[in-house]
Amino acid sequence: MEYIKRALDIGELLDESSLFLFGPRMTGKTSYIENELQKKAILSITFLDGDTIDAFRRNPVLLRSMLRGKAEGFVIIDEVQLFPPVLLDIQHIMTHSEIQFLLTGSSARKLKKSGSNLLGGRAGIVSMHPLVWKEIRKMDPDLDTIFASGMLPKAFMAKTYQTQLRNYVRGYLDNEIATEGERRDLGVFSSFLTFAASENTELMNFSNVSRDIGMSADTIKEWYQILVDTFIGYYLRPYRKGSRRIPVSTSKFYFFDVGVARTAARMPVPSETMTEYGKMFENYIFMELKAYIDYSMTDDELYFWRTREGYEVDFVIDGKAAIEVKTSKNITTRELRGLRAFMDENAVNDYIIVCRELFERTTEDGIRIMPWKLFLDRLWNGEIL
Numbered sequence: 001m002e003y004i005k006r007a008l009d010i011g012e013l014l015d016e017s018s019l020f021l022f023g024p025r026m027t028g029k030t031s032y033i034e035n036e037l038q039k040k041a042i043l044s045i046t047f048l049d050g051d052t053i054d055a056f057r058r059n060p061v062l063l064r065s066m067l068r069g070k071a072e073g074f075v076i077i078d079e080v081q082l083f084p085p086v087l088l089d090i091q092h093i094m095t096h097s098e099i100q101f102l103l104t105g106s107s108a109r110k111l112k113k114s115g116s117n118l119l120g121g122r123a124g125i126v127s128m129h130p131l132v133w134k135e136i137r138k139m140d141p142d143l144d145t146i147f148a149s150g151m152l153p154k155a156f157m158a159k160t161y162q163t164q165l166r167n168y169v170r171g172y173l174d175n176e177i178a179t180e181g182e183r184r185d186l187g188v189f190s191s192f193l194t195f196a197a198s199e200n201t202e203l204m205n206f207s208n209v210s211r212d213i214g215m216s217a218d219t220i221k222e223w224y225q226i227l228v229d230t231f232i233g234y235y236l237r238p239y240r241k242g243s244r245r246i247p248v249s250t251s252k253f254y255f256f257d258v259g260v261a262r263t264a265a266r267m268p269v270p271s272e273t274m275t276e277y278g279k280m281f282e283n284y285i286f287m288e289l290k291a292y293i294d295y296s297m298t299d300d301e302l303y304f305w306r307t308r309e310g311y312e313v314d315f316v317i318d319g320k321a322a323i324e325v326k327t328s329k330n331i332t333t334r335e336l337r338g339l340r341a342f343m344d345e346n347a348v349n350d351y352i353i354v355c356r357e358l359f360e361r362t363t364e365d366g367i368r369i370m371p372w373k374l375f376l377d378r379l380w381n382g383e384i385l
Contacts, residue, residue: 003031004135018090028153037076042067042074046079047083056083064089075102076102077103079106126297129295130256165263166263168263173190188215195209196223196253197260204250232255236302238306239318246307246308254287277327290302303317311338318348320385323353331353331355339353355372357370
């Protein structure tokens with residue numbers, strides 16, 4: 001498969017500090033390292049190899065001896081969560097040398113369960129996401145293509161994308177969940193995953209999920225946390241700084257990839273007349289915003305805004321922008337009501353509707369109505385945030 005150059009750039013960071021590179025399986029962490037970083041590393045190890053794990057079990061300070069005589073540079077250790085004890089040796093090396101480490105993983109949960117302290121805060125944390133618009137805009141995909149294949153590199157580039165996505169969901173259950181100690185409830189967890197995917201982009205309601213799945217609300221909360229810890233999804237918190245209207249206090253949940261969410265929900269590619277089409281569009285714009293914020297390594301935080309009266313804005317970046325996502329090809333006054341209500345809060349400088357209109361235009365009160373491809377171009381050019 002042809003390698004697509006990634007928007008993430010951590011080369012300069014590794015000159016100065018160690019990093020954890022976390023992200024879901026198959027987002028391209030390994031190929032990114034192989035194509036953009038490995039030639040610069042003084043050593044590269046993967047714990048996907050069982051023999052490597054056995055060698056480190058037999059010699060707890062093996063890494064220290066492998067690096068003896070080397071005073072600087074950086075070391076790559078892939079899938080570090082598969083052998084957390086190595087972090088003790090890494091911490092010793094970091095204390096006594098100028099060597100930096102790039103540690104990749106697809107599950108923060110396994111590190112937490114091992115009692116690891118993530119090197120006591122001595123390493124930064126960077127997230128890897130599926131493909132983003134900046135990486136694929138020359139291919140000029142339409143929304144139907146993105147909704148069908150999702151943005152995992154292997155699925156996006158494959159004609160057999162649906163097989164790739166099914167294998168991903170099955171592999172997630174087998175490789176991530178089964179090894180998390182959920183073997184007894186794997187069938188029920190599969191039902192939960194389907195339900196969670198069908199509720200993607202909606203307000204969280206643990207009681208409703210509990211009733212439909214037949215498990216306790218506490219168990220459902222724990223299972224959602226597994227999705228977060230394995231980077232399959234994210235909570236989106238409500239924006240609550242406003243004073244004019246009372247906001248809701250419940251978070252939303254978004255999957256990390258529209259193709260995985262659709263497949264986990266056992267849903268075909270929706271037509272543009274279906275409610276699911278709008279939900280997938282919203283999920284996709286969330287993916288791009290989340291990736292841009294993470295890759296930019298700023299302090300920006302993403303929220304949504306919804307009031308008890310029913311006013312809503314899909315995404316709020318405090319002090320910067322309020323963004324509403326609509327599938328409409330002709331934005332009406334009714335579709336502006338959420339942004340106009342949020343204007344009363346005086347919380348941001350820019351108000352944008354991302355939609356499927358052909359041309360950019362601006363309303364009399366300053367709301368920018370922007371075609372989705374133009375919005376993504378400007379986002380990744382640093383012109384939105």
